[in-house]
Amino acid sequence: MEFQKTPGWLDWYSGPSKPKFKLPAGAVDAHCHVFGPGAEFPYAPERKYTPCDASKQQLFALRDHLGFSRNIVVGASCHGSDNRATVDALLHSNGKARGVATVKRSVTDEELQAMHEAGVRGVRFNFVKRLVDFTPKDELMEIAGRIAKLGWHVVIYFEAVDLPELWDFFTGLPTVVVVDHMGTPDVKLPVEGPQFQLFLKFMREHSNVWCKVTCPERLSVTGAPALNGEQNAYQDVVPFAKAIVDEFPDRVLWGTDWPHPNLKKHMPDDGLLVDFIPHIATTPELQKKLLVNNPMRLYWPEENV
Secondary structure (H helix, E strand, C coil): CCCCCCCCCCCCCCCCCCCCCCCCCCCCEEEEEEEECCCCCCCCCCCCCCCCCCCCHHHHHHHHHHCCCCCEEEEHHHCCCCHHHHHHHHHHHCCCCEEEEEECCCHHHHHHHHHHHHHHEEEEECCCCCCCCCHHHHHHHHHHHHHCCCEEEEEECCCCCHHHHHHHHCCCCCCCCCEEHHHHHCCCCCCCHHHHHHHHHHHHCCCCEEEECHHHHHHHHCHHHHCCCCCCCCCCHHHHHHHHHCCCCEEECCCCCCCCCCCCCCCCCCCHCCCCHHCCCHHHHHHHHHHHHHHHHHHHHHHCC
């Protein structure tokens, strides 16, 4: 089956540089995806976009090139609740990957157990309206209750302007809650402003909330210079990410977001994204927590890092 990718979609950057920043031993890329390939793992009929193919082999080659040891593969909305591409990547990772799935209420306990054995450790709830259709909150809460019994967590993807209306639902979830991409703040607004301060309050008041300080290329207004190798790329995102890492060092994660879905203006060099890390986690201790200790504690707790 052939799929025609969404017009304007940029393919991922095929020649990433070698990062200047040396990752700590055991570093985990805690947010990345596989797309298809569509001929093997067809995209969902209800999808809002059709991506470029991005295979597990290409993901693992990037992992090794950048210097990561492991991956967290997050199921993407283009696959809907079909987790075969994600599970296949986990099964072929030689134990170096764990995953986050998307499921519906109809998922059986046997299916959840099979995913657990493959390495899935969370489910993702996507509230970004341009990417997914609305799922009733009672259905999502039911799913959260079921996966809590497996020790899984819930990953939430939303836009900052929607946090007030989603607050009660998020705070009622019975699991660890991991926020994708810092809740997508508007970095044109001040760090001290009400939008971002509400997000910090959300984390302060709920110790089960974790945050991925990811996607400067998606959030930045001035991100394009990264392709020219400038070390100051994405500086408008730094104050937001650094504030979260400094205040919540034991509840933060970082990932590449490869292959960078739905970017149409600027496709980042993943090597330069890695070089962004020391700007937001400024000491070796913070870097090890962000890249090793925290993801290992969440996804490989049996290894007791």
